[in-house]
Amino acid sequence: MYKNSKKYLKRIFSVILFITTAFTTIASPFFKGEAFSVYANTEHTAYEYYEKGSHAISTENLKAMCSDLIEWKKSTVGRGMGENLFTGDYLDSCGTTAGDWYVIAMGRLGISDDYSTYLAKLKNIIEIKYEEDGTLSNVKATEYHRMTLAALSAGGDPTDMGTDSDGNNIDLIKDGVYDRGYTADIGKQGINGTIWGLIAIDTFGYEVPKDSYYTREDIIKKIISLQLDTGGFALTGNNMDVDITAMAVQALAVYYEDDTVYSYHNTKTDTEENKTVKEIVDLALGALSEKQQEDGDFVSFGYANVESTAQVVIALCSLNINPLEDERFIKNGNTLLDGILKYRMADGGFAHCYGNPDYEEVSNSMSGEQTLLAFCAMIRQQEGMNRLYDFSEEEKSIWEDDIKSNDFNDKDRELILKHKEEKTVKYKNDVIRLIDLLEEYREYGTDVLSEKEVNDYLSILYEMRINYESAQSEIESINSEVLKRLYPFEKLTLGDKKIVDSLVERANSLSEYDRDYIAYYEDLIRGKTQLDNELRGYIIAVIIAVVVILLGVAVVLNIKKRRVRKKSEEDYYEG
Amino acid sequence: MKKDLLIIGFIVLLIAVLINGTNIQSVDEYYLTHADDIQEDSETVFLTIRCDTVLDNIEDLDKGVAELNNIGDGIILDRVEYVLRKGDTVFDILDRATRYNKIQMEYQGSKENSYGTVYIKGINYLYEFSCGELSGWMYMVNGEFPRYGCSRYELKDGDEIVWVYTCNLGKDVGGYMAGDENE
Numbered sequence: 001m002y003k004n005s006k007k008y009l010k011r012i013f014s015v016i017l018f019i020t021t022a023f024t025t026i027a028s029p030f031f032k033g034e035a036f037s038v039y040a041n042t043e044h045t046a047y048e049y050y051e052k053g054s055h056a057i058s059t060e061n062l063k064a065m066c067s068d069l070i071e072w073k074k075s076t077v078g079r080g081m082g083e084n085l086f087t088g089d090y091l092d093s094c095g096t097t098a099g100d101w102y103v104i105a106m107g108r109l110g111i112s113d114d115y116s117t118y119l120a121k122l123k124n125i126i127e128i129k130y131e132e133d134g135t136l137s138n139v140k141a142t143e144y145h146r147m148t149l150a151a152l153s154a155g156g157d158p159t160d161m162g163t164d165s166d167g168n169n170i171d172l173i174k175d176g177v178y179d180r181g182y183t184a185d186i187g188k189q190g191i192n193g194t195i196w197g198l199i200a201i202d203t204f205g206y207e208v209p210k211d212s213y214y215t216r217e218d219i220i221k222k223i224i225s226l227q228l229d230t231g232g233f234a235l236t237g238n239n240m241d242v243d244i245t246a247m248a249v250q251a252l253a254v255y256y257e258d259d260t261v262y263s264y265h266n267t268k269t270d271t272e273e274n275k276t277v278k279e280i281v282d283l284a285l286g287a288l289s290e291k292q293q294e295d296g297d298f299v300s301f302g303y304a305n306v307e308s309t310a311q312v313v314i315a316l317c318s319l320n321i322n323p324l325e326d327e328r329f330i331k332n333g334n335t336l337l338d339g340i341l342k343y344r345m346a347d348g349g350f351a352h353c354y355g356n357p358d359y360e361e362v363s364n365s366m367s368g369e370q371t372l373l374a375f376c377a378m379i380r381q382q383e384g385m386n387r388l389y390d391f392s393e394e395e396k397s398i399w400e401d402d403i404k405s406n407d408f409n410d411k412d413r414e415l416i417l418k419h420k421e422e423k424t425v426k427y428k429n430d431v432i433r434l435i436d437l438l439e440e441y442r443e444y445g446t447d448v449l450s451e452k453e454v455n456d457y458l459s460i461l462y463e464m465r466i467n468y469e470s471a472q473s474e475i476e477s478i479n480s481e482v483l484k485r486l487y488p489f490e491k492l493t494l495g496d497k498k499i500v501d502s503l504v505e506r507a508n509s510l511s512e513y514d515r516d517y518i519a520y521y522e523d524l525i526r527g528k529t530q531l532d533n534e535l536r537g538y539i540i541a542v543i544i545a546v547v548v549i550l551l552g553v554a555v556v557l558n559i560k561k562r563r564v565r566k567k568s569e570e571d572y573y574e575g
Numbered sequence: 576m577k578k579d580l581l582i583i584g585f586i587v588l589l590i591a592v593l594i595n596g597t598n599i600q601s602v603d604e605y606y607l608t609h610a611d612d613i614q615e616d617s618e619t620v621f622l623t624i625r626c627d628t629v630l631d632n633i634e635d636l637d638k639g640v641a642e643l644n645n646i647g648d649g650i651i652l653d654r655v656e657y658v659l660r661k662g663d664t665v666f667d668i669l670d671r672a673t674r675y676n677k678i679q680m681e682y683q684g685s686k687e688n689s690y691g692t693v694y695i696k697g698i699n700y701l702y703e704f705s706c707g708e709l710s711g712w713m714y715m716v717n718g719e720f721p722r723y724g725c726s727r728y729e730l731k732d733g734d735e736i737v738w739v740y741t742c743n744l745g746k747d748v749g750g751y752m753a754g755d756e757n758e
Binding site: 096098138139140188189190235236303358359360483484487488489520523525526529530533534536537538540541544545547548551552554555558559 | 578579582583585586589590592593596597598599600604607608610611637639674675676677683702703704705708709722723744
């Protein structure tokens, strides 16, 4: 009963959403003629959604811009608006900056997509890295923190990301934050690692065990002891960096209301301090305010850009400050949103810089992801939801899409039965996802499949896993042999022919799909051609030599024969 | 007598062929195996890979990397001329050069995708952050540091590419991005 009414509400909501969106789209040309055509460079019109310098924007318009941005992103990887982003070759960027942030932004917006595949793949990548290196990264603690956010956004649990080679549970919060010190200092890559460590541990209010390497207080103190005398924070040295300052505020925002007085030694100013987080954050906000440009945007590394501005918006929203109303962040009548929309392109994406000869004015993936996060933070604030990186449970979701069912279906069944024998990496991501799904069924039960089916399919899937793993290790082995044996081409001799031939043969016996993963197939063919030609040259040379010898012998014999004849003729006449 | 002369003439011809080389190739084979030969009319670019900044910051060098003892005089690849193929980017040349010279290289991102660009993580086992928290690889073309990724920089004839390792966000190699307005 409850479920049905919820569905009904969803439907009404989507109709309303549709009407609003349609209205905005249809009505905008009329608006543009009047108050909305404030910007001269209409090629990147953003002002159908927002009136320049105004102190408010509707949630609907923010959502519409999110939709445009996501549509742009999908178009760059050849997907239509109705198609999922987190599938196919997008998964090649799973576990990297390029892949994870869109999952975080779209997950926080509650937009449906193939999160279960992404999560299964992420776990798989993490397990492999742990198996190979025992850690995700020796230097960059932020790898753990970004993956923590991605896992949570995709509906996973960062403290349970599979098992390492000793059979222990992989816990990104433990290994990436409170026990990170056992691998490397959490701040080894700079203050970035410490800031994101604090954000990661506060995503779900994770508790820090008593015997851990760092306490929460250690991490907070590590950040605040690096505050510059101006109130800002630096990536390094003593130059304030807007992005880092904004991110420090995002991390510290959780403790803004807490009146604990921290006593610490500030290593930048070399002074002893007793401050609350509120005092520290207010100083940082003052420093940020001072750096805001006339257009409402910010400069980092000498260039006005959209990402710095997006980070400041997220920082203010995390403090529940309205980024469009706070006087400290309005310059020359321009708000932070003016500062962001300056970079909006006609295709719905965002450019890194605008009006800067050093940069192309085209939509950029990184600019898009950070802007999407900023819009998400604003929407969350307007809707009275948790702050952007607070993943504790909440009642509503921004996008009330019908979340597509991720249950085992006929397509999955067909895939398993049709391709179970094939030795290829083609179905790798599907196999990873299905194993994850069916293992969950086995553990918690399901209505979709019988227990026997679950076990039968799982045993086929484990076989398929062995198949793709062997195809993959064959690809890797060919690739590494190519790098070892083939270069430099000039040094290839006929002695290498056997190896090169066998590599070509191995590459050719892969499935067509897998052969694309041979990194330098063209070079391999080139090496083989070179050696084949050389061999052919030798054979021709030998044949010519033999012919020359035979002909030579023939000539000599001929001459001899003639002499003999001549002699016998002479003898005859003399006789 | 005449026949002998004819045969001897033929022998001389065959010997000439032998001396001249017997590597007879089809046009396709020739182009495939000579793609990187520098001819008079080929367009070329130059590439150097350097990490001499590490020598000034050797105390910051990651212990694991230091053990490899691969820094030497700081020149990983001394200026080499490469044939420029159509559409070659800075990344393509680096990729080819490291392969041909068996220099280790690791990058993130695929050439074909549109997520942005390829990011060079490490060359010769020297990675980002291997020498302090501000270290990493940067590239110059004709003395300038382009502001976008190496797989998007299309090269032209005569371009001079230098990959440099910075230990201080580019400051030590002359590529610091304009700096904070405070300075």
